Amino acid sequence: xxxxxYDKLWNSHVIREEADGTVLLYIDxxxxxxxxxxxAFEGLKLAGRQPWRISSIVATADHNxxxxxxxxxxxxxxxxxxxxxxxxxxxxxxxxxxxxxAYFPFKNINQGIVHVVGPEQGATLPGMTVVCGxxxxxxxxxxxxxxxxxxxxxxxxxxxxxxxxxxxxKSMLVSVEGDLGAGVTAKDVALAIxxxxxxxxxxxxxxxxxxxxxxSLSMEGRMTLCNMAIEAGARAGMVAVDEKTIxxxxxxxxxxxxxxxxxxxxxxxxxxxxxxxxxxxxxxxxAAEIVPQVTWGTSPEMVIGVDGRVxxxxxEADPVKKGSIERALNYMGLQANTPIxxxxxxxxxxxxxxxxxxxxxxxxxxxxxxxxxxxxxxxVLVVPGSGNVKAxxxxxxxxxxxxxxxxxxxxxxxxxxxxxxxxxxEPGERxxxxxxxNFEGRQGQGGRTHLVSPAMAAAAAISGHFVDIRQF
Amino acid sequence: xxxxxxLNGLVCPLDRANVDTDAIIPKQFLKSIKRSGFxxxxxxxxxxxxxxxxxxxxxxxxxxxxxVLNFPRYQGAQVLLARENxxxxxxxxxxxxxxxxYGFRVVIAPSFADIFFNNCYKNGLLPIVLAAxxxxxxxxxxxAQDGYTLTVDLAQQTVTTPGxxxxxxxxxxxxxxxxxxxxDEIGLTLAxxxxxRRYEEVRxxxxxxxxx
Numbered sequence: 010x011x012x013x014x015y016d017k018l019w020n021s022h023v024i025r026e027e028a029d030g031t032v033l034l035y036i037d038x039x040x041x042x043x044x045x046x047x048x049a050f051e052g053l054k055l056a057g058r059q060p061w062r063i064s065s066i067v068a069t070a071d072h073n074x075x076x077x078x079x080x081x082x083x084x085x086x087x088x089x090x091x092x093x094x095x096x097x098x099x100x101x102x103x104x105x106x107x108x109x110x111a112y113f114p115f116k117n118i119n120q121g122i123v124h125v126v127g128p129e130q131g132a133t134l135p136g137m138t139v140v141c142g143x144x145x146x147x148x149x150x151x152x153x154x155x156x157x158x159x160x161x162x163x164x165x166x167x168x169x170x171x172x173x174x175x176x177x178x179k180s181m182l183v184s185v186e187g188d189l190g191a192g193v194t195a196k197d198v199a200l201a202i203x204x205x206x207x208x209x210x211x212x213x214x215x216x217x218x219x220x221x222x223x224x225s226l227s228m229e230g231r232m233t234l235c236n237m238a239i240e241a242g243a244r245a246g247m248v249a250v251d252e253k254t255i256x257x258x259x260x261x262x263x264x265x266x267x268x269x270x271x272x273x274x275x276x277x278x279x280x281x282x283x284x285x286x287x288x289x290x291x292x293x294x295x296a297a298e299i300v301p302q303v304t305w306g307t308s309p310e311m312v313i314g315v316d317g318r319v320x321x322x323x324x325e326a327d328p329v330k331k332g333s334i335e336r337a338l339n340y341m342g343l344q345a346n347t348p349i350x351x352x353x354x355x356x357x358x359x360x361x362x363x364x365x366x367x368x369x370x371x372x373x374x375x376x377x378x379x380x381x382x383x384x385x386x387x388x389v390l391v392v393p394g395s396g397n398v399k400a401x402x403x404x405x406x407x408x409x410x411x412x413x414x415x416x417x418x419x420x421x422x423x424x425x426x427x428x429x430x431x432x433x434x435e436p437g438e439r440x441x442x443x444x445x446x447n448f449e450g451r452q453g454q455g456g457r458t459h460l461v462s463p464a465m466a467a468a469a470a471i472s473g474h475f476v477d478i479r480q481f
Numbered sequence: 482x483x484x485x486x487x488l489n490g491l492v493c494p495l496d497r498a499n500v501d502t503d504a505i506i507p508k509q510f511l512k513s514i515k516r517s518g519f520x521x522x523x524x525x526x527x528x529x530x531x532x533x534x535x536x537x538x539x540x541x542x543x544x545x546x547x548x549v550l551n552f553p554r555y556q557g558a559q560v561l562l563a564r565e566n567x568x569x570x571x572x573x574x575x576x577x578x579x580x581x582x583y584g585f586r587v588v589i590a591p592s593f594a595d596i597f598f599n600n601c602y603k604n605g606l607l608p609i610v611l612a613a614x615x616x617x618x619x620x621x622x623x624x625a626q627d628g629y630t631l632t633v634d635l636a637q638q639t640v641t642t643p644g645x646x647x648x649x650x651x652x653x654x655x656x657x658x659x660x661x662x663x664x665d666e667i668g669l670t671l672a673x674x675x676x677x678r679r680y681e682e683v684r685x686x687x688x689x690x691x692x693x
Contacts, residue, residue: 024680029654037691047514092512099514144572158596160574162603170670209566244595265690273690308499329498429508448503450526
């Protein structure tokens with residue numbers, strides 16, 4: 010029988026199955042951060058339960074942590090907001106009490122966005138089930154993992170039992186064949202797929218991304234793509250193992266070594282869909298059709314090529330969709346039919362679990378070429394995904410390029426992707442952002458977010474408005 | 482967990498598609514380390530005219546009179562009627578916590594985002610998927626009639642209108658059983674602890690690198 014990659018990952022983790030198809034699924038890796046875990050640790054304690062296997066836990070603080078002035082006070086005292094500080098300190102205390110395979114607290118060199126840290130440390134390995142109380146856990150599917158976000162009750166369930174009660178999703182193959190054009194990145198592929206199938210297109214599915222264009226992506230690019238599977242409605246996205254996967258994992262701190270490595274690689278090389286495996290749904294998107302993307306609305310599916318115009322609600326027949334477009338244009342302060350390249354931005358954010366890895370920072374820096382940010386742009390934040398990404402970028406001198414252009418070079422964290430810390434948009438401000446969500450208020454109440462690739466964000470910072478990176 | 486069996490509750494219609502969990506409970510309220518108290522900040526940016534921060538007394542804040550949750554006729558609603566892809570975005574369980582804390586026990590929509598859907602069951606909140614035409618009908622009836630209520634019967638898996646029309650809905654046996662009896666799912670899973678241990682032992686031998 011021919012199995013999909015998803016079948017293989019699922020089947021190898023089923024402990025028991027009920028008559029209605031509900032299974033007990035074993036969890037290999039549990040990533041933990043400060044926002045969605047305190048109630049789970051408290052629940053565990055109140056019930057008098059012990060964690061099942063602490064060697065599955067990798068924890069870091071990322072959502073609340075500030076990106077400036079780390080040196081102004083000792084430890085967490087450098088976090089100004091007392092409620093944020095309490096949440097970070099609660100994680101410190103919980104991990105101290107419970108234990109973990111690894112904990113990277115605030116200011117640790119290995120600290121950073123949990124979905125950057127896991128792969129970087131080799132804590133994310135092919136074939137694993139990976140969960141975290143964060144919807145962007147789908148990122149780890151880039152390593153042929155079954156990886157998805159869970160709620161806090163499930164965080165507690167995994168802590169206590171090393172399992173999840175789950176039901177198998179349907180399978181979707183998203184195939185992108187051909188060569189991506191110059192200036193077209195994994196981010197553009199992700200946004201183009203969401204534009205095609207919609208933000209609910211993947212609901213109820215696990216998506217496998219395949220095709221020559223996907224195989225051509227680096228591991229960083231595949232992480233960007235799988236990261237945004239959730240924005241297409243799919244809890245999990247994944248890519249088969251190939252030599253790039255194995256090369257990326259090799260030598261990382263928590264990767265297997267010596268003869269165990271060889272056994273692991275032999276197994277990992279089986280992690281692909283078999284020839285002739287059947288998917289419930291197949292979506293094909295020719296690579297040649299994908300151009301650099303810019304979102305114009307308040308949902309990631311409200312996206313268009315940079316050479317396009319803001320859509321006109323008058324042309325939409327469906328009343329619910331028409332209402333959504335009108336509401337989005339009103340919130341975004343945009344007129345129908347405006348060329349995308351005429352939209353001016355106030356701020357630029359380069360960072361997030363989608364686009365804060367070294368490749369992303371290199372792409373943004375490469376655009377600058379001695380130029381300055383536009384005087385009309387108030388602020389350009391560059392927030393590396395982890396302490397290690399920051400160190401690597403500094404070793405390559407990228408920070409000098411950013412600083413010379415008038416960009417701000419910050420400490421690692423989630424930052425203005427969700428604006429839980431001090432980095433945020435003011436009401437009405439418009440931002441070119443490399444993050445993953447353009448929802449109302451996501452980057453600050455009243456803020457207006459346009460999702461783009463790192464190169465497109467840097468180019469908008471320099472020009473003061475969106476530009477087609479292919480002509481920049 | 483609170484059990485859910487039957488409910489006859491006032492319905493509030495939220496006529497927007499793709500309502501995301503950032504809208505249901507904005508990020509600043511996620512800094513809490515508690516599980517309760519999120520109700521006053523449910524839909525905070527739509528419900529109030531000012532900017533909300535944790536710890537505020539919300540009773541004194543200016544309300545948005547155009548937001549449906551603030552309409553006098555929908556005060557005390559226990560059933561939220563919504564459009565497709567409700568609960569998309571962030572996995573924050575604070576979203577069902579806020580809905581439940583506000584007083585909702587049921588959310589009806591043509592479709593839900595997967596993680597939100599799953600989170601609801603852990604909190605005694607019943608998410609019900611009905612066909613788009615059925616949801617359209619409920620929106621029409623609800624907007625036309627003051628004090629519009631729906632009867633939800635979990636054992637029978639039905640939603641019944643005041644006019645007597647009944648819609649059936651699906652739910653897995655496992656979820657139904659847990660919800661009807663208000664069961665602690667962790668306790669149920671731990672009843673299989675031996676099986677989990679046996680599985681883990683085999684896995685440890687076959688893939689030792691996972692247990693390093």
